[in-house]
Amino acid sequence: MSGDRDARRILLLDANSNDRHLAARLLASGLPDYAIEPVADAESLSRHLADRDFALLITDSRLPWMDNRRLLQRLAESDVPTPIIIMMGPTDDSAVSDYLDRGAFCVLPKDSAGYLQLPAMASRAMSRAPAPEAASSQLVERLPVGVISVDREGRITRANAGAAQTLGVASPEDARGLVLVDLVDSHPLQRRLQLLLEGDNDGVDMEVKLRRPDGENWWARLRIWPSEEAPGTFDGTLENISDYKKTETELARQAAELGRSNSELEQFAYVVSHDLQEPLSLIQRYAELLSGQKAVARHAESRKQAEHVLGSSRRMQNMIDAILEYSRVETGGTPFENTDFEEVLKAAEDNLAAVIESSRAEIIHDNLPTLSADRGQMLQLFQNLVGNALKFRAPKRAPRIIVTATEQREHWRFKVQDNGIGIAPDARDRIFGMFQRLHTGEEFPGTGIGLAICRSIVKRHGGQIWVDSVPGEGSTFHFTISRKL
Numbered sequence: 001m002s003g004d005r006d007a008r009r010i011l012l013l014d015a016n017s018n019d020r021h022l023a024a025r026l027l028a029s030g031l032p033d034y035a036i037e038p039v040a041d042a043e044s045l046s047r048h049l050a051d052r053d054f055a056l057l058i059t060d061s062r063l064p065w066m067d068n069r070r071l072l073q074r075l076a077e078s079d080v081p082t083p084i085i086i087m088m089g090p091t092d093d094s095a096v097s098d099y100l101d102r103g104a105f106c107v108l109p110k111d112s113a114g115y116l117q118l119p120a121m122a123s124r125a126m127s128r129a130p131a132p133e134a135a136s137s138q139l140v141e142r143l144p145v146g147v148i149s150v151d152r153e154g155r156i157t158r159a160n161a162g163a164a165q166t167l168g169v170a171s172p173e174d175a176r177g178l179v180l181v182d183l184v185d186s187h188p189l190q191r192r193l194q195l196l197l198e199g200d201n202d203g204v205d206m207e208v209k210l211r212r213p214d215g216e217n218w219w220a221r222l223r224i225w226p227s228e229e230a231p232g233t234f235d236g237t238l239e240n241i242s243d244y245k246k247t248e249t250e251l252a253r254q255a256a257e258l259g260r261s262n263s264e265l266e267q268f269a270y271v272v273s274h275d276l277q278e279p280l281s282l283i284q285r286y287a288e289l290l291s292g293q294k295a296v297a298r299h300a301e302s303r304k305q306a307e308h309v310l311g312s313s314r315r316m317q318n319m320i321d322a323i324l325e326y327s328r329v330e331t332g333g334t335p336f337e338n339t340d341f342e343e344v345l346k347a348a349e350d351n352l353a354a355v356i357e358s359s360r361a362e363i364i365h366d367n368l369p370t371l372s373a374d375r376g377q378m379l380q381l382f383q384n385l386v387g388n389a390l391k392f393r394a395p396k397r398a399p400r401i402i403v404t405a406t407e408q409r410e411h412w413r414f415k416v417q418d419n420g421i422g423i424a425p426d427a428r429d430r431i432f433g434m435f436q437r438l439h440t441g442e443e444f445p446g447t448g449i450g451l452a453i454c455r456s457i458v459k460r461h462g463g464q465i466w467v468d469s470v471p472g473e474g475s476t477f478h479f480t481i482s483r484k485l
């Protein structure tokens with residue numbers, strides 16, 4: 001008989017054909033991967049018992065041709081333990097405990113409740129049935145994870161090759177006798193292990209630095225729990241996580257470095273922009289003086305040159321102002337306070353009243369929440385988004401802007417939707433960067449800093465910002481604001 005078939009057959013012993021059919025039907029629908037095989041006589045039962053070609057045996061307590069107590073004894077004596085479920089007609093409780101004492105997995109009544117429980121019980125019986133010892137120990141031996149058993153003093157009594165390797169000893173035999181608590185390089189974790197051994201804990205799951213005999217620095221994830229099979233002892237796994245720990249430490253270092261250089265850069269940009277303002281205003285003043293001089297005003301070429309200098313220095317002034325404004329999001333924010341977003345949107349609309357009126361824009365909005373936020377920055381955020389929706393409107397239709405808010409588990413999510421010119425797919429990430437514009441100053445005025453500021457404001461409020469768009473039809477800017485500020 002093949003091993004595959006062994007694991008997929010359930011023997012059903014019942015002399016009553018109605019009961020047998022009912023049980024077979026329920027088992028077939030509850031355990032479709034198993035073959036249900038009725039056994040009607042002692043001879044075929046002996047053959048199955050000899051071949052051991054089944055995973056579970058279900059038997060009626062009153063079989064005319066077999067004594068169940070003997071059957072239980074034969075199954076218990078075998079070196080491949082197979083679970084048995086007894087289906088019992090009305091009887092006294094003492095017979096139930098007798099069967100259980102003799103190793104039956106469970107005893108179910110032969111009534112509708114009993115039959116309905118049968119598939120679930122059968123499945124539990126088979127999953128608990130220990131695999132043949134040889135096969136399971138080979139499997140454990142080959143596992144890439146360390147597997148250990150520990151006695152109540154915390155001494156390792158069993159280890160596989162994976163555990164030996166993690167612990168830094170030559171073989172599983174060398175791991176035996178090592179005291180687990182001594183291998184852990186942290187007092188609080190040693191204490192937790194000790195509590196587990198003393199029975200004050202249901203199990204531990206911790207990342208530990210190991211003390212290895214070779215002095216190497218290894219990290220392991222150690223999970224230990226009380227053994228079900230041998231009360232008072234413990235089973236556990238030991239997983240080498242040194243590579244993961246190394247990567248984690250390196251990532252944390254890089255993140256800290258990045259954070260540091262980022263804030264240094266921001267500070268640098270702020271200081272430089274600030275310092276550039278003075279020489280720039282000097283250039284502007286002299287350029288204005290120059291272009292005002294009669295000799296220059298009379299000479300067309302000189303006049304053009306002076307105007308170029310003036311125009312360029314004004315553009316540079318705008319950029320410097322934009323950088324300073326951008327740096328102020330982090331440094332110049334005010335503390336978070338209860339902020340009524342309805343009121344903020346209204347204030348943004350008031351500030352944009354002239355263009356709303358001239359473009360005959362319609363602004364529709366949901367009920368907006370009151371949240372903890374920097375009110376001034378929320379105003380700036382709405383003003384930039386609604387301002388862009390008005391600025392990048394489609395030439396042939398009046399702007400229609402819809403503002404909505406939905407509550408989510410961690411955040412509030414807002415949408416500012418317009419029916420403007422839209423944004424090409426490949427530009428949708430780029431536009432949130434500094435000075436990123438998709439149009440010239442002649443087409444649409446601007447510095448390309450508005451969305452970078454929006455992103456910075458949203459980030460300060462624990463959220464994210466992104467855009468969806470159908471070019472030619474409109475764009476929807478989404479942003480989230482954390483509920484836990």
Ligand code: ADP
Pocket residue numbers: 384388389392418420421422423431436437438439445446447448449450451452475
């Ligand atoms: P600015 O408005 O000064 O150009 P922003 O950072 O606010 O700078 O926007 C960057 C670019 O993103 C804009 O130049 C424009 O091309 C695009 N954009 C922003 N909002 C919209 C919108 N609602 N519809 C279409 N394009 C937009």
